[in-house]
Amino acid sequence: MKDLETSAPTPNEMELIKKFLDDTTLFLGPDPEIMQNHDLMPRTADEDDAIQKFSDSHMIAKIRDRIQSGCDEGYEMVEQMGAAPGAKWGDVITGVYSASGDLAIASAGGVLIFSALVHHPIKFIIKNWLNDPTVGVREGDGFIHNDSRYGNVHNTDQSMILPIFHDGKLICWVASTVHEGENGAIEPGGMPSMAESPSDEGLKMSPFKVVENYQIKRDVLTFLQNSVREPKLQYEDMKVKLFACLRIKQRLEETLNSDGPEALTSTLRLTMENVRAEVKRRISEWPDMTVRSYIIQDSTLRENCVVKINCKLTKTGDRLIFDFRGSSPEFTNRATNTIVAGLKGMLAQVFLCYVWPDLPRGQAAFAPIEVITDPHSIVNCSYDAPNSQSLMSIFTGFTAGQHAVAKFLYSCPEKFTKVHAPTFNMINTFIWGGVSQHGETLGNLCADLNGMGAGATANRDGEHALAPIFATMADIGEQELNEEEVPFLQLVSKKMTRDAIAPGKYRGGQGYTMMVATKDSDQWGFMTTAEGAKIPPIQGLFGGYACGTYPLSKVKDVDVYEILQNTPEKFRHSIEEIMNEQPFEEASYTTHHMGMGFEISKRGELFMISQGAGAGYGDLLERDPVNVVKDIEEGLISPEVAARLYKVVFDHTTLAIDFEATEAAREEERQARIARSTPYAEFIKGWNQPQPPKHLKYFGCWGDDIGTLYMGAPDLTRSGDEPKPNYMPHPKDVRIAELEARLAAAGIGGGEKK
Amino acid sequence: MKIPMTEYLRIDLETEKWECRVCDHVIAPAEGNYKEGLLVHNRDPRDIHPPVIDPDKYRFTFSPDPDWVRILEFCCPSCGTQVETEYAIPGHPPLWDMQVDVAALKAQWAARGPEMLPDAGPVVVPSRAHSH
Numbered sequence: 109m110k111d112l113e114t115s116a117p118t119p120n121e122m123e124l125i126k127k128f129l130d131d132t133t134l135f136l137g138p139d140p141e142i143m144q145n146h147d148l149m150p151r152t153a154d155e156d157d158a159i160q161k162f163s164d165s166h167m168i169a170k171i172r173d174r175i176q177s178g179c180d181e182g183y184e185m186v187e188q189m190g191a192a193p194g195a196k197w198g199d200v201i202t203g204v205y206s207a208s209g210d211l212a213i214a215s216a217g218g219v220l221i222f223s224a225l226v227h228h229p230i231k232f233i234i235k236n237w238l239n240d241p242t243v244g245v246r247e248g249d250g251f252i253h254n255d256s257r258y259g260n261v262h263n264t265d266q267s268m269i270l271p272i273f274h275d276g277k278l279i280c281w282v283a284s285t286v287h288e289g290e291n292g293a294i295e296p297g298g299m300p301s302m303a304e305s306p307s308d309e310g311l312k313m314s315p316f317k318v319v320e321n322y323q324i325k326r327d328v329l330t331f332l333q334n335s336v337r338e339p340k341l342q343y344e345d346m347k348v349k350l351f352a353c354l355r356i357k358q359r360l361e362e363t364l365n366s367d368g369p370e371a372l373t374s375t376l377r378l379t380m381e382n383v384r385a386e387v388k389r390r391i392s393e394w395p396d397m398t399v400r401s402y403i404i405q406d407s408t409l410r411e412n413c414v415v416k417i418n419c420k421l422t423k424t425g426d427r428l429i430f431d432f433r434g435s436s437p438e439f440t441n442r443a444t445n446t447i448v449a450g451l452k453g454m455l456a457q458v459f460l461c462y463v464w465p466d467l468p469r470g471q472a473a474f475a476p477i478e479v480i481t482d483p484h485s486i487v488n489c490s491y492d493a494p495n496s497q498s499l500m501s502i503f504t505g506f507t508a509g510q511h512a513v514a515k516f517l518y519s520c521p522e523k524f525t526k527v528h529a530p531t532f533n534m535i536n537t538f539i540w541g542g543v544s545q546h547g548e549t550l551g552n553l554c555a556d557l558n559g560m561g562a563g564a565t566a567n568r569d570g571e572h573a574l575a576p577i578f579a580t581m582a583d584i585g586e587q588e589l590n591e592e593e594v595p596f597l598q599l600v601s602k603k604m605t606r607d608a609i610a611p612g613k614y615r616g617g618q619g620y621t622m623m624v625a626t627k628d629s630d631q632w633g634f635m636t637t638a639e640g641a642k643i644p645p646i647q648g649l650f651g652g653y654a655c656g657t658y659p660l661s662k663v664k665d666v667d668v669y670e671i672l673q674n675t676p677e678k679f680r681h682s683i684e685e686i687m688n689e690q691p692f693e694e695a696s697y698t699t700h701h702m703g704m705g706f707e708i709s710k711r712g713e714l715f716m717i718s719q720g721a722g723a724g725y726g727d728l729l730e731r732d733p734v735n736v737v738k739d740i741e742e743g744l745i746s747p748e749v750a751a752r753l754y755k756v757v758f759d760h761t762t763l764a765i766d767f768e769a770t771e772a773a774r775e776e777e778r779q780a781r782i783a784r785s786t787p788y789a790e791f792i793k794g795w796n797q798p799q800p801p802k803h804l805k806y807f808g809c810w811g812d813d814i815g816t817l818y819m820g821a822p823d824l825t826r827s828g829d830e831p832k833p834n835y836m837p838h839p840k841d842v843r844i845a846e847l848e849a850r851l852a853a854a855g856i857g858g859g860e861k862k
Numbered sequence: 863m864k865i866p867m868t869e870y871l872r873i874d875l876e877t878e879k880w881e882c883r884v885c886d887h888v889i890a891p892a893e894g895n896y897k898e899g900l901l902v903h904n905r906d907p908r909d910i911h912p913p914v915i916d917p918d919k920y921r922f923t924f925s926p927d928p929d930w931v932r933i934l935e936f937c938c939p940s941c942g943t944q945v946e947t948e949y950a951i952p953g954h955p956p957l958w959d960m961q962v963d964v965a966a967l968k969a970q971w972a973a974r975g976p977e978m979l980p981d982a983g984p985v986v987v988p989s990r991a992h993s994h
């Protein structure tokens with residue numbers, strides 16, 4: 109022991125070593141200490157002092173409401189004045205952060221995923237810039253940030269962050285975050301599927317100072333404008349975010365002047381501590397249980413494959429632990445990975461939007477909930493992996509969480525919300541870009557991603573095309589207004605896609621069809637970034653079914669604007685009719701998965717997709733026959749499919765229901781179920797396999813063995829806790845290899861002389 | 863006391879068994895996997911999610927690919943109620959989806975008492991008056 113003691117450095121020496129390392133750090137990369145932590149910072153001496161002086165709960169509630177209104181006011185400003193389509197539909201958050209950087213109070217509307225992950229860049233600023241003589245944090249400063257490796261969902265989201273001082277002392281922070289879209293990545297619109305490394309993902313801003321004396325620095329601004337495809341939008345929205353922050357600052361100053369800094373500090377801290385304590389209390393009311401679920405991503409957006417998101421949710425006492433170990437390894441050269449903060453933000457959303465929507469919005473609601481992942485996995489990727497399509501993993505991770513949580517809630521005496529089947533989770537929309545009819549270079553997306561169908565609940569059907577899972581209070585915007593700025597029309601929009609259903613006692617809310625075609629530009633194109641064309645991306649609940657699958661359909665070698673002008677009777681208003689009837693004689697009709705890389709389109713070619721349905725709830729044989737017929741009348745389901753699935757007996761012309769015959773048919777079906785099914789023990793003898801099937805490229809654990817992660821083949825694995833590269837070949841190289849093999853088989857040489 | 867755990871399943875705290883809420887059938891021990899007491903059917907997903915566009919013409923049709931995913935349908939062996947579905951990769955072992963700590967559940971409800979039991983959930987009675 110004595111030897112060890114003498115050989116170990118003294119505290120003094122440790123201090124020197126630390127100072128030496130700090131002074132000679134060559135690169136302040138993403139900081140795992142900040143990025144892996146989503147809990148509240150410890151209470152500071154200042155906060156303790158403020159709480160001693162000011163803790164009247166009525167006064168705190170009053171001040172909290174005032175700050176909440178200030179945040180909502182800032183939110184309204186960004187939504188009304190922002191130039192980005194994302195701003196217009198509410199893909200925004202504004203909030204007030206404690207002096208230590210925790211998001212204490214956030215705007216009630218907008219995208220609550222942000223509530224659990226916009227605090228990281230502020231903590232980076234505090235840790236690295238506050239005391240750095242070359243940077244510093246002063247009154248009138250503003251910092252910009254978008255690199256998700258330092259916080260946030262993906263680098264389309266830009267934040268403006270302002271420190272708030274009172275009598276020269278840093279009291280708190282305000283920030284405003286918007287999904288801006290364009291960021292100069294290899295594809296327009298800010299979410300490239302083609303990114304094979306972070307270097308393909310465009311502008312990556314670690315937090316830096318871009319505002320001094322409340323003025324945007326023009327030199328830095330010009331550099332940022334040169335880095336993106338929409339330079340005017342870049343400037344306009346930086347100003348909008350700055351002014352929203354200044355409005356919230358003004359509201360904070362009113363409180364500082366009327367009640368003093370201790371009142372503000374105490375309100376921010378106690379709000380968070382109280383929410384955190386309330387969350388633990390609510391969790392303790394759940395049954396002690398482990399729930400397992402998995403969700404499959406059926407593509408990387410570049411190729412179809414089977415990518416598992418594995419979720420084990422355990423509740424013990426007042427602890428709740430999401431265990432995502434066993435999920436797919438990260439892809440070294442595919443963009444669907446997420447940093448773990450993105451996953452946590454989306455899980456926070458399960459609670460803030462769907463389970464406890466009464467809680468004050470902020471970081472505290474998810475703070476006490478624990479998350480376990482494998483390192484370098486698709487839900488906790490390394491900083492060297494691309495993550496521009498992280499939505500694919502955070503949305504499927506969300507659904508695994510939403511599905512698991514529902515099974516805890518059913519038996520709870522106090523629920524706060526209805527037990528809810530999974531909502532549709534994919535952004536089935538068009539991302540677009542090019543040169544507009546006005547000669548402007550643009551890159552962004554249709555707000556229709558906000559039209560996701562809702563899951564059914566314990567007492568009613570899911571609502572159609574309701575809202576995105578990441579923002580229950582978002583808007584879709586006015587298509588006609590959009591069309592004045594972009595050179596394409598949505599020829600069919602908001603028409604429900606018939607038979608693309610999620611049946612149940614209560615059915616899922618359905619999605620609508622979108623058909624777009626370019627007009628008035630020779631340089632315009634589309635991309636789509638969704639999974640779920642081969643395997644549904646959600647699960648059903650308590651005997652209800654998930655949604656089906658949703659492809660992309662294209663009609664080329666046609667100009668539908670010519671058709672509409674000359675032979676309009678040929679046009680059809682559903683994907684079903686256009687693809688099955690093929691009404692345009694010379695055209696080509698093709699189907700694809702939903703990961704279409706950016707593709708230049710010609711005038712009048714049709715690109716057609718559908719929003720997806722939320723999951724169904726309960727046994728479909730319990731569905732009220734009247735509601736089945738109502739679905740037929742509303743064009744949601746065809747009479748043949750309704751009769752076959754729901755076993756409702758009705759006159760197909762008058763839709764009159766024969767109730768007695770329906771009851772008999774349903775009883776017959778229950779007996780038929782028993783007859784065609786197999787006892788569990790016997791069933792698994794034939795069904796269970798020790799490994800993933802050879803015909804699928806499968807990624808993730810198989811069964812309960814979370815220690816072994818498959819990487820595309822039964823003999824290709826890594827252990828869960830040991831990272832390993834996981835490269836996918838270029839889809840074109842795969843195709844070339846196939847064709848070369850066919851040439852070789854046909855005896856036709858190629859390549860090297862032999 | 864019998865605790866409703868899902869739309870169709872409950873746990874009898876005295877007997878420590880999973881039971882069917884529709885027909886009272888005793889399904890399985892409460893500390894185990896309730897699926898072991900149910901029947902299973904391996905459903906072709908195209909039955910439930912019919913092709914919207916012609917499968918003879920196109921690769922992608924709005925139907926899940928039956929070689930890539932199956933629907934495991936679990937029903938009560940006594941009344942045939944569909945208790946759960948699981949969209950599964952072919953050959954993937956079905957999940958033990960609800961692993962209950964029965965002792966903790968008993969303690970929780972002993973403290974609460976039966977008056978706290980949640981609503982059983984609405985039974986759908988066909989609303990015949992509504993039809994024309």
Ligand SMILES: [Zn+2]
Nearest residue numbers: 882885938941
């Ligand atoms: Zn039964």
